[in-house]
Amino acid sequence: MHELQVVDAAELATAYAAARYCVALDGDTFALRVGEPALDLEAYWPATRYVFITAWNPASEPRSDSANETADALLVAQLDAAGASRQPAWAEDVDGDWREPGWLVADLDPATRDTLACEFGQAAVLAWERGQPVRLRMLMPRPAEMAVGDATDWVE
Template identity: 70%
Template sequence: MRELQIVDAAELATAYAAADYVVVLDGDSLPLRVGLPATDLEAYAPAARYAFITAWNPASQPRSDSANEAADALLVAQLDAIGAVRHPAWAQDPDGGWREPGWLVVGLGEDDLLRLGLEFGQAGVLDWHAGEPVRLRMLMPRPSAAFGVANTEWVAG
């Protein structure tokens, strides 16, 4: 497991919560937003639980495309090994200046999601149950300055 070294975890959580997330199902791009229900997505792919995870840019530190693609291939292999249903997805900042590929995973248990997020050095993942708002799960201790980051849970520490 990698240890995250984030200069400003509260700022990072705010950015993740404000990001646009998109899932591709049957050629359609379906948006996700932290704090809102994913009604269209849930109608397309009914399940009890959903998650968004990526292996790109651990701890939000830019890496080369080749390093990110290698990490993604390892994540895909682990998802496939546990029989997880996955769909291509991405996250991007609202201005479109940053975009990162990832996966919408249907039915992945909380323990597996958190384990994979930590193993791949991610600062956060998305996770929610059908009919509930999408929530951000930050995989680090909650900083004292993290007040007001709605729909965010700090998992570590």
């Protein structure tokens, strides 16, 4: 398991909440926004719960493509071993300067979701239940100076 060390958790959460997330399904692209429901996606790809997860760039620290691809292959193997249904997805910053591939996974149980995210050194995932807004799940305690956000959960 990677040990996650984040210099500024509040800044990271703000950037993650503002990022653009997309999933590709049968040639169509569906946008995901933190705090908004993903009704079109859910109608097209029904599930009880969803999670966007990546193995790239733990804690947003850049890694080589080779290291990221190796980590991604390990994540895919674990998702496949768990029998999880997945679709290619990605996250990008609002300026389009940074893009990171990942997976949108259907019906992954919450314990497995958090275990995998921590194992791959991720600071956060997107996670939500059908019909509910997309939520940012920060896998660290909320900084004291960070206000409680409507669409952000912090693991205390």
